[in-house]
Amino acid sequence: MAVLEILTIGHPILTKKAARVEKIDDELVRLAKDMIETMHRAPGVGLAAPQVNVGKRLITVDLSVGENKDELLILVNPEIVRQEGESVCEEGCLSVPDIREKVTRPYRVLVTAQDLEGQDVEIEGEDMMARVLCHEIDHLEGKLFTDRLSPLKRSLLRKKLKNTAGAGLKL
Numbered sequence: 001m002a003v004l005e006i007l008t009i010g011h012p013i014l015t016k017k018a019a020r021v022e023k024i025d026d027e028l029v030r031l032a033k034d035m036i037e038t039m040h041r042a043p044g045v046g047l048a049a050p051q052v053n054v055g056k057r058l059i060t061v062d063l064s065v066g067e068n069k070d071e072l073l074i075l076v077n078p079e080i081v082r083q084e085g086e087s088v089c090e091e092g093c094l095s096v097p098d099i100r101e102k103v104t105r106p107y108r109v110l111v112t113a114q115d116l117e118g119q120d121v122e123i124e125g126e127d128m129m130a131r132v133l134c135h136e137i138d139h140l141e142g143k144l145f146t147d148r149l150s151p152l153k154r155s156l157l158r159k160k161l162k163n164t165a166g167a168g169l170k171l
């Protein structure tokens with residue numbers, strides 16, 4: 001396994017829609033394992049393949065950050081099929097270093113996906129789990145959490161990021 005480089009805001013792949021995984025092969029399994037190691041090392045509770053420069057619909061989630069094996073999720077082609085309620089909470093992203101902002105997300109989601117064996121799985125997530133699933137699936141659509149902020153918040157953030165991340169940011 002290897003720790004991969006996590007790309008940060010400004011990299012074009014982070015704004016592109018990721019492609020559906022048609023075949024689960026050794027390469028994808030290796031990528032998933034590397035993503036888990038990268039996520040745990042960061043440390044983070046979720047990672048999407050585009051963040052490590054792979055435009056495929058694959059995410060890893062682990063609210064326990066490596067503490068509890070049962071909490072680790074590897075989801076291929078995840079899709080939100082139902083959502084309920086609303087929750088506002090501060091959110092951050094490994095690809096947007098040092099920025100945390102309040103983001104509105106559904107309180108509960110139902111996600112369908114495949115596991116690494118190609119079996120269909122259904123995940124019901126509440127609260128933090130729903131938030132992380134939505135955040136990672138947004139990455140597959142080329143969306144960062146900053147895209148969900150108000151225009152005013154985004155303009156303030158753009159000024160703040162100008163000093164650290166350079167020009168040309170699309171916020």
Ligand SMILES: [Zn+2]
Nearest residue numbers: 092093094095
């Ligand atoms: Zn993120």
